[in-house]
Structures are given as C-alpha cells and as structure tokens.
Amino acid sequence: MPELPEVEVVRRGLERWVVGRGIGDVSVLHPRSIRRHAAGAGDFSGRLAGRAVTAARRRGKYLWLTLDSGEALLAHLGMSGQLLVQPAERAPERHLRVRVPLDGDGGELRFVDQRTFGHLMVDSLVADTAQVRPDTAAAVGADLAVPSVIRHIARDPLDSAFDDRAFAEALRRRRTTLKRALLDQSLISGVGNIYADEALWRARLHGERATADLERPRVATLLEQVRAVLRDALEDGGTSFDGLYVNVNGESGYFERGLKVYGRRDLPCERCGALIRRVAFMNRSSFSCPKCQPEPWFSEAAP
Numbered sequence: 582m583p584e585l586p587e588v589e590v591v592r593r594g595l596e597r598w599v600v601g602r603g604i605g606d607v608s609v610l611h612p613r614s615i616r617r618h619a620a621g622a623g624d625f626s627g628r629l630a631g632r633a634v635t636a637a638r639r640r641g642k643y644l645w646l647t648l649d650s651g652e653a654l655l656a657h658l659g660m661s662g663q664l665l666v667q668p669a670e671r672a673p674e675r676h677l678r679v680r681v682p683l684d685g686d687g688g689e690l691r692f693v694d695q696r697t698f699g700h701l702m703v704d705s706l707v708a709d710t711a712q713v714r715p716d717t718a719a720a721v722g723a724d725l726a727v728p729s730v731i732r733h734i735a736r737d738p739l740d741s742a743f744d745d746r747a748f749a750e751a752l753r754r755r756r757t758t759l760k761r762a763l764l765d766q767s768l769i770s771g772v773g774n775i776y777a778d779e780a781l782w783r784a785r786l787h788g789e790r791a792t793a794d795l796e797r798p799r800v801a802t803l804l805e806q807v808r809a810v811l812r813d814a815l816e817d818g819g820t821s822f823d824g825l826y827v828n829v830n831g832e833s834g835y836f837e838r839g840l841k842v843y844g845r846r847d848l849p850c851e852r853c854g855a856l857i858r859r860v861a862f863m864n865r866s867s868f869s870c871p872k873c874q875p876e877p878w879f880s881e882a883a884p
Contacts, residue, residue: 583658584642585737585771586814591664592644595637598666599646599690603633605682614678614694617730618702628652628703629681640711641737641770645728647706654681655704655728656692662699665691704728711736714744737771738808749800752792759795760788760867763807772807775843776814778868780807782842787874788867813839842868 583591607629609615609622618625632648639645645653656664665674669687673680679692679701692701706726712735727734736743748769755762762768763777772780781788783806786799795803817839841851845868846859855872 583662584773584776584814585639585739585811586776586818588639588642588644588658588771589739589815590818591658592637592639594666595644595646595664595690598688599683600634600637603684604629604631605684606630607682608680609678610680611678611694611697613697614692614699615701617700625701625703629654640727640731640734641766642773643728643731643734645704648703651706652703653706653728655702655730657699659694659696659699661695663691663693665693667691702730704730707732712744712747713742714747734766735768735770738769738804739771739811745801745804748804749797752795752800755792757792758788759786759790759792759803760862762792764863769807771811774862774865774867775840776807776810778843779810779841782870782874783810785873787869787876788862790877842870844868 607626609625612622615622615625628650629648632650634646634654635649636647637644638647643655643657645655647653656662658664661676666683666688669682669689674691674693676693676695677691678694678697681690681692683689692699705728707729709727710732711727751768752762755765755768757765760777760781763772763780764774777788780803784799784803786803842857845857847856849855850857850870850873853870853872855870857868858871860867860869
C-alpha cells in the first residue's frame with residue numbers, strides 16, 4: 582500500500598496539473614471504486630461536474646482535492662490505486678475505474694485500480710481536530726479543514742504542526758509495541774510497514790519494544806529517523822515494488838534501491854553484517870537486524 586512518500590508524490594503532481602482547472606462530466610466505470618460515496622454514482626458525478634479544483638492536500642496516506650463548492654474529492658489509493666493525468670484521446674487503461682474530464686487542454690484525471698481496494702468519494706470539509714503544536718496553531722489556522730471521514734487521522738511527522746511532545750506522551754500511554762504504534766494512523770499518520778521497518782533499523786530499535794518504557798530521548802531519535810527515511814523516499818519518488826505505484830505521469834519511484842532491511846531477508850546488514858531476519862507480523866512481514874536491533878527480553882504491552 583502506498584505510504585506517505587508515494588501519496589505526497591501524487592499530491593504534488595495533482596497540484597501542478599489539476600489545481601485551478603474545472604471538472605466536466607465524470608464517468609464512473611466501476612461502482613466499487615466509489616463504494617464509500619453512499620449516495621451513488623449519479624450523486625458523485627453531479628457534485629463534481631462544473632466545479633473547480635482549488636487545492637491538492639494530504640493527511641498521511643489520504644489525499645484530496647478541495648473544490649470551489651466547499652467540498653473535497655477524497656482519494657485513498659489502497660493497494661494498487663493510481664491517479665493519472667492523461668490526454669483524453671489516450672486509450673483507456675485496462676483497470677480504469679473513474680474518468681474526471683478537466684477543462685483547458687482537454688486532459689483528464691483517471692483513477693486506475695487493478696485490485697479495487699482504493700476508493701474515491703466527495704465529502705464535506707470540517708474543522709481539523711488533530712493534535713497541533715501550540716506555537717504553530719495560528720500559522721496553520723487557514724488549513725484546519727479536512728474531509729469529515731478522516732478527521733480521526735493524526736498529523737504526519739512531516740507536518741510542520743506535528744507535536745513531538747504530545748506524540749511522546751501518547752506513545753508512553755499506549756500499552757502496545759513500537760511497530761504497532763507506528764502503524765496506528767490515529768497516533769501518527771503516513772507510516773506503513775515498509776517505512777516503519779526502515780525507521781526502526783535506523784534508530785536501532787526493535788519493533789516489539791514496549792512503548793510504555795520508551796524514554797523521551799529514544800522517542801526523539803525514532804521521530805528523527807522516521808522523518809529522515811520519509812524524506813529520503815520522497816526525494817527518490819517513493820518505493821515501487823510491482824509497478825502498481827506510479828506518479829500522475831505513470832512513472833515509478835526508485836527508493837527500493839535504498840532499503841536497508843525491508844525485503845532483504847537473509848542478506849547481510851549493511852551496518853554490522855548480521856543476516857536480516859524476517860518474521861510474520863499482522864498478516865504481513867517484518868524485517869530487522871538481530872544484532873543492531875536486539876529483541877527485547879520481555880514486553881510490558883498488553884497481550
């Protein structure tokens with residue numbers, strides 16, 4: 582599933598090619614792709630037609646286009662969703678699900694989704710209730726609006742208003758383990774399985790470490806490394822394993838070449854030479870170095 586860097590790359594493309602343009606008559610080619618829009622395809626298309634896109638925004642793994650109606654076109658890419666800006670005359674992609682015509686040069690925004698786990702919906706914008714750093718509250722006031730269905734999603738660590746102190750306090754209150762906490766989008770958004778493993782390796786912390794006994798300096802180090810790996814991945818255009826993640830121009834990211842532990846089972850750790858270990862984790866895989874990230878003897882987390 583695309584994580585923060587991949588979604589941010591798409592958002593930047595939408596900001597460049599879609600913001601400021603008007604929307605024509607929208608075609609929904611697969612109802613599952615708008616399943617979260619309860620009023621159905623006709624209402625979905627009707628609330629977009631004739632509207633203009635005023636901004637492209639993101640919160641964690643979600644992105645949305647704000648409309649001059651005061652609503653938003655919200656997108657979640659799921660496992661294989663792609664938002665492509667294409668010439669209208671270009672042949673439709675095999676898994677094209679929604680077409681959004683744009684005024685100007687006759688192009689269109691296309692939602693392509695092989696596995697149909699992603700979705701689009703039109704939603705109202707509401708006041709943002711996510712934690713905000715006190716000294717930035719005034720500066721971000723104009724941006725304190727998010728689609729209503731994602732108001733529970735926390736700010737991400739690249740957000741200038743992300744509150745490190747509040748995160749550290751919330752982390753210590755959770756009776757869980759470190760990797761589970763990093764994947765909790767109500768605590769910190771945008772971090773998924775790949776970048777959690779990479780950040781934990783950089784911070785020399787094991788994912789099964791209990792959050793309740795994590796000292797504040799260790800939390801600061803972890804946040805520093807989370808930010809570093811997200812920025813590095815963003816600079817490389819994200820991570821593409823199977824060609825399903827692409828930017829709005831259909832190009833793949835190449836941060837896969839910089840991964841240190843994820844997907845490197847039985848390969849030597851670049852830091853110490855120990856063989857990278859893979860274990861099952863929440864129906865997925867978790868990768869770590871047994872020497873750089875020693876497994877804790879016990880966990881205080883609740884079972």
